[in-house]
Amino acid sequence: MTFLEKQTDPTSPMHWRGDMQADYLYPNGWAGDRFFKNLRDKGTFLATRCPKCSKVLFPARLYCEDCFVEIPENNWIEVPTSGIVRLYTFAKLDAHWEPLEKPRCMALIDIEGTDGSILGVLDVEETDEDLTGLPVEALLRPVKEREGTMKDIVCFKPSV
Amino acid sequence: MKDVAVIGAGMTVFRRRMLETGKELSFLATKMAMEEAGIEKKDIDMVVMGSAPDAFDGIHMKGENLSDGAAGTGKPYVRVFNGGGTGVFAPIAGWWHVASGAADIALVVCEEKMGSCYPHPQTAFRHIWDPILDRPLNPNLVWLFAMEMNRYMSVYNIKKEDIARVAVKNKRNAVGHPCAQIPDEKITIEDVLNSEVMAWPVQRLDISPPSDGASALIFCSADKVRQFTDDPVFVSGVGWNIDSTMWTNRDLYFPQYVANAAKMAYKMAHINNPRKEIDFAEPYDPFDYKELHHMEGLLLCKKGEAPILTREGVTERDGDMPMCPSGGLMGVGNPIAATMGQKVCELYWQLAGKAGKRQIPGDPRIGVGQAWGDIMQMGTVIVMRRG
Amino acid sequence: MTGNDEMVPKDPRGTHVGNKDIYGRKITYSWWEPEVQYNWALGPAMSRFLEELKKGSIVGRKCRKCRRILVPPRMFCERCYNPTDEWVKIEDTGTIETFSISYIDSDARKIKDPIFIGVISLDGASPKHGIMHYFGEVKADEIHIGMRVKAVWKHVSERTGAITDIKYFKPLKKGGGKK
Numbered sequence: 001m002t003f004l005e006k007q008t009d010p011t012s013p014m015h016w017r018g019d020m021q022a023d024y025l026y027p028n029g030w031a032g033d034r035f036f037k038n039l040r041d042k043g044t045f046l047a048t049r050c051p052k053c054s055k056v057l058f059p060a061r062l063y064c065e066d067c068f069v070e071i072p073e074n075n076w077i078e079v080p081t082s083g084i085v086r087l088y089t090f091a092k093l094d095a096h097w098e099p100l101e102k103p104r105c106m107a108l109i110d111i112e113g114t115d116g117s118i119l120g121v122l123d124v125e126e127t128d129e130d131l132t133g134l135p136v137e138a139l140l141r142p143v144k145e146r147e148g149t150m151k152d153i154v155c156f157k158p159s160v
Numbered sequence: 161m162k163d164v165a166v167i168g169a170g171m172t173v174f175r176r177r178m179l180e181t182g183k184e185l186s187f188l189a190t191k192m193a194m195e196e197a198g199i200e201k202k203d204i205d206m207v208v209m210g211s212a213p214d215a216f217d218g219i220h221m222k223g224e225n226l227s228d229g230a231a232g233t234g235k236p237y238v239r240v241f242n243g244g245g246t247g248v249f250a251p252i253a254g255w256w257h258v259a260s261g262a263a264d265i266a267l268v269v270c271e272e273k274m275g276s277c278y279p280h281p282q283t284a285f286r287h288i289w290d291p292i293l294d295r296p297l298n299p300n301l302v303w304l305f306a307m308e309m310n311r312y313m314s315v316y317n318i319k320k321e322d323i324a325r326v327a328v329k330n331k332r333n334a335v336g337h338p339c340a341q342i343p344d345e346k347i348t349i350e351d352v353l354n355s356e357v358m359a360w361p362v363q364r365l366d367i368s369p370p371s372d373g374a375s376a377l378i379f380c381s382a383d384k385v386r387q388f389t390d391d392p393v394f395v396s397g398v399g400w401n402i403d404s405t406m407w408t409n410r411d412l413y414f415p416q417y418v419a420n421a422a423k424m425a426y427k428m429a430h431i432n433n434p435r436k437e438i439d440f441a442e443p444y445d446p447f448d449y450k451e452l453h454h455m456e457g458l459l460l461c462k463k464g465e466a467p468i469l470t471r472e473g474v475t476e477r478d479g480d481m482p483m484c485p486s487g488g489l490m491g492v493g494n495p496i497a498a499t500m501g502q503k504v505c506e507l508y509w510q511l512a513g514k515a516g517k518r519q520i521p522g523d524p525r526i527g528v529g530q531a532w533g534d535i536m537q538m539g540t541v542i543v544m545r546r547g
Numbered sequence: 548m549t550g551n552d553e554m555v556p557k558d559p560r561g562t563h564v565g566n567k568d569i570y571g572r573k574i575t576y577s578w579w580e581p582e583v584q585y586n587w588a589l590g591p592a593m594s595r596f597l598e599e600l601k602k603g604s605i606v607g608r609k610c611r612k613c614r615r616i617l618v619p620p621r622m623f624c625e626r627c628y629n630p631t632d633e634w635v636k637i638e639d640t641g642t643i644e645t646f647s648i649s650y651i652d653s654d655a656r657k658i659k660d661p662i663f664i665g666v667i668s669l670d671g672a673s674p675k676h677g678i679m680h681y682f683g684e685v686k687a688d689e690i691h692i693g694m695r696v697k698a699v700w701k702h703v704s705e706r707t708g709a710i711t712d713i714k715y716f717k718p719l720k721k722g723g724g725k726k
Contacts, residue, residue, distance in 0.1 A: 020287045022218070022283040022284050023277075023279070024218035025276055025278055027178070027276075028181075029180055030179055030180045032181065062180075062184045068187075070187075070191065
């Protein structure tokens with residue numbers, strides 16, 4: 001059986017190294033562009049109310065995926081940059097599996113006045129305490145440094 | 161097996177780069193198809209998403225990412241994918257969802273967002289080459305087509321102007337298409353022959369442009385179709401076939417895999433003499449020579465005869481056998497999978513007599529659409545007829 | 548029937564974004580540079596093939612059922628769907644099956660000196676069986692399908708066990724013979 005044929009030379013090449021290099025530019029989208037421009041310029045969050053099921057979709061979007069209807073212009077609403085912690089974890093490794101200097105709290109925040117949520121860094125020390133339901137507020141970068149991306153949200157801080 | 165009819169089609173405009181996300185493009189195309197069919201999301205039983213390599217959109221496993229824009233949330237949903245063949249393969253998958261009896265109404269959405277990939281969508285194409293044998297040579301995908309085109313031209317002694325004629329025809333046909341990216345009423349053969357050489361014999365105007373876009377189709381089983389239309393268009397045959405990945409072991413002058421796929425589809429459609437029975441076709445035309453290559457693969461003429469028929473005007477919109485009346489990829493644009501809009505939606509619009517400015521004269525009854533992909537090895541074919 | 552002047556589909560949507568919109572920051576966007584590395588397994592056929600290239604020779608595999616001699620070599624014949632049977636030495640000469648002269652690089656950027664590229668069917672392999680490679684020492688008005696060519700190898704000290712151990716293929720006869 002030739003599949004079992006031995007390598008002629010144990011030091012022979014067995015693997016080939018390479019990458020799949022390409023860079024990406026993602027436009028934030030029709031609704032996303034409006035959401036992020038508003039975040040950049042006004043420092044507030046935008047959401048959209050579905051005309052059919054009345055769900056307040058956050059971040060704002062072009063359509064309601066459940067009802068599959070388009071959001072009319074006057075259903076765009078401004079909502080507070082605050083919310084409560086729904087889910088969280090303390091990360092000890094970064095994206096490359098390297099240890100972080102100190103554990104970082106990643107949390108899913110339910111945004112106030114909406115049916116949606118957003119992932120962010122929660123600015124708290126590691127604790128055994130249950131943080132679920134903790135009221136938090138977004139900390140944004142100074143106006144001049146904002147660029148209209150998720151990076152404009154530095155983190156969420158517990159509300160005072 | 162149930163008969164399957166089309167009850168709606170939709171398409172976004174095709175452009176080099178668009179503001180809308182892939183989800184949003186999918187929504188816009190789907191919504192248009194739903195409005196034509198007069199149905200809502202709740203009426204759809206199953207959804208098929210067609211999208212080519214993740215490396216264009218730059219979202220890994222983009223099928224899942226696109227699902228909410230494709231009305232897939234909460235429904236049986238699947239993404240199908242065979243490179244450039246996807247634009248016809250996705251509707252084939254939609255067809256079997258309904259033909260099998262699993263769904264009464266199936267939605268097919270195709271999306272591509274090539275503008276995300278930098279510095280050029282060609283960069284993503286680098287990764288489809290064999291990493292050991294081909295990639296160390298720093299290939300560009302255009303090389304493949306240049307080599308295939310050269311082989312095709314040499315075997316039949318075809319002149320470049322006879323190939324350029326296809327680019328001219330399709331870019332002119334596209335003038336009647338509201339989604340078209342590069343329609344051109346005034347383009348001439350000289351313009352094509354004088355355009356910049358990319359990889360000889362391929363010049364800039366021999367190539368369709370990369371695009372962002374989406375298209376959608378809604379299929380319905382024959383026993384339910386009368387509630388939507390009195391004049392349905394049916395899918396009468398489908399076929400698909402793949403050749404060896406070892407492309408340096410194949411003679412590229414003839415796409416045998418397209419012929420195999422066409423034979424499968426024609427058998428199902430009870431077509432014995434495709435040249436006589438088929439009224440028009442939408443062969444896949446990412447390059448102008450591919451329309452000729454595929455006309456031959458689809459057995460719509462003899463081998464080597466496609467350039468001659470094109471020169472004689474047979475493939476013009478008002479000719480005996482119109483090719484790419486939509487304007488094809490050469491004129492409307494090439495968002496890989498979303499070219500379902502030209503290759504399958506167009507069959508529906510033409511056969512239903514709804515093509516408006518692009519309508520083929522003479523009451524066409526049977527049309528064939530085809531796509532092509534992977535490393536010059538995948539053929540996908542669909543035959544449609546008026547009920 | 549739709550009126551002849553109507554544009555179908557009616558009022559398609561989508562918002563074009565040009566370079567000016569991006570570089571002028573008219574739209575917001577996110578930028579990402581993925582970093583991921585791969586280590587592809589070569590398998591026995593490709594390992595041996597590259598090993599032989601390092602020695603300055605080309606090898607193929609023979610399928611005894613269909614009698615094809617396969618280059619690039621593989622441990623199975625995709626046609627017969629059987630394991631292949633033996634190693635066969637292949638010549639480093641062959642015939643141009645098709646070619647292109649490229650004025651763009653792999654990112655579609657223009658280049659000044661064109662790249663001559665094509666498929667060479669190799670002597671000793673089955674008809675039409677070969678590999679893709681560069682051509683050198685040949686002019687644009689000389690190269691043609693059917694031209695006989697021979698591999699030009701890197702010096703043995705520079706070879707790494709890669710397809711690029713062959714620098715390019717050059718015409719067997721000076722001037723390349725007539726078209």
